[in-house]
Amino acid sequence: MSNIAVTDAAALPTAAKPFLTRLGAGFVNRLVIIVPYLWLLFFFLIPFVIVFKISLSQTAIAMPPYTPVLDFSDGVSGFFAGFRDLNFDNYVWLTQDALYFKAYVTSVIIAAISTVLTLIVGYPIAYGMARAPATIRPTLLMLVILPFWTSFLIRVYAWIGILKPEGLLNQLLLSLHIINQPLVILNTYTAIFIGIVYSYLPFMVLPLYSSLEKMDYSLIEAAKDLGCPPTAAFWKITFPLSLPGVIAGCLLVFIPAVGEFVIPDLLGGSQTLMIGKTLWNEFFANRDWPVSSAVAVILLLLLTVPIMLFQQAQARSQEQGK
């Protein structure tokens, strides 16, 4: 009997141990995931809920400039009573004024055109970098990243000096007798394209470079060996294999470009219409926080679509194990 008792006692900790380990491991795993989730909760979800709530409020000459404020000055019942004053009037307003619709559409179009232009400019750069001798690649990479060391705002301001009627570009073209009259570039959509392509080029070049650089050059040789001239080999092998980089680069340019405010404001002048500028005007010029919040919420929803496409593309490429 005593023998059995001893075995039981000895068996207990060994049986309990895996359970505790499992609990411990599960807890640690969950803790690791909790950290980024907490971050997103505090710095993304809660601010978004606040913005969303403001978008459902009405503008008011007060501090803060909207009602209801939803606080606990009238107790818990007062907090919940405030919910009755929330409505979707601001969203209805966005559909009634054509300005907002036009601003959204032009923003998406400008962002799309800029993205294509950035791709056209960025691809040869990334390709050249990836095919450069391995010894100078880090230097080239550094040169691409270098502009980030200067303030983005200052670099956009510098473009005013280049593009304005009496600016560097016009002076150069006039002195070379290529043109007789200064070109009007500043305060047009062209200036916005130039600004976006310039500012976002590294975001295009870096993912393209990383996908082109890891490509096995013997694939191109194999294509040539099988009778494929170099241009055809590019379109049949290099480009399809760099698609993950193309997609990543395009989304990294397109998403921030849609909501871009600084470039259209500084280079586009007052004639150009983009949603980022509209939002700024609503917020600061009109002090209409609820409408500008509604604009922001819609913008976010618009951008969620390409982000989801991006994630899908990533999941697919991960599935392929390449």
Added chain:
Amino acid sequence: MKSLGSIRRDFAPWNDPNAKPYIQFDNVTKKFGDFTAVNNLSLTIFEREFFALLGASGCGKSTLLRMLAGFEEPTSGRILLDGQDLRGIPPYRRPVNMMFQSYALFPHMTVENNIAFGLKQEGMPKPDIEKRVAEMLKLVKLEQFAKRKPHQLSGGQRQRVALARSVAKRPKVLLLDEPLGALDKKLREETQFELMDLQQELGLTFVVVTHDQEEAMTMADRIAIMDKGEVMQVATPAEVYEAPASRFVAHFVGNVNMFEGKVAERSANTTRITGASGAQIVVENGGAAAAPNADIVFAIRPEKIKVSSKKPADAVNALEGEVYDVAYLGDMTVYHIRLDDGQIVRASALNAARVTEDPLTWNDRAWVSFRPDAGVVLAR
């Protein structure tokens, strides 16, 4: 020197003075900056030949192959294929195809599309492409994998796809860069014979680059042994092994014992050599290297040396020593004998009967003996 036959019966165009060379390297030199990869090399390869370029890494064999494929242009000299000078012809217009060491399969295409790639470039009509692809898949036994992507295949299967893709266009010459290098030993041995069968079946000229002498010996009609951008010997596998042209070749292919010495006496049929420590070796017909008084090396393969505990009565060449090492390998036993002059001789004995008791063991006195025609005399 007696000529040794090829691994294929009745196929020896290199012995026929009227045979037209198919691939011809004429004084080809290739330099990369200061480095000379291929140095003034001349070589001829015949139609339907299975030709191997054998050498250590960096000997220039891959450069030679890449020049044939068109990825590199010779710095000087010319390469002719079927009488046509290949200079200036880009790889995509050359009637040769290459199987890459890394296989270089297109990862975004299915097995089928990989094989069809070259045919599509040729502008072959679609039904013909389908027929040819099906034929190729059958040839490499991958019918059920047609729709797979390369990353869903095993290493051996990928190798087959690469092979099918490179022969699909029926090139005049198939170039194979270390075709079996990435396979494990067992698969490699199987595939060697499959490659030989394939070459026979398709009637193509194969040029294979390898660093594996066993691979070259098994598959090739002739082997070119290369060192530092130069060809050391071009011969059939048997000739390379039995009659190496130089010390380097003798060392490079298989195991060999070398005795340094001097030609003491030369008669019509025999040459007598005095070894460095006074040992006398008699060799039948020493060849060109065996001029009187010349400093030479006598090279002999381990399996041609007999080991015995007593001096064989009829032996022309017999040297005495002590057993230094014994290695029982199952099919044979390898002895290392330290001769009385200090030289270590490697001898291997086939275990034709079941070994039940060690005939010779460590530190036993032993005699090594060999026939006068068992080795070759080489210049030092």
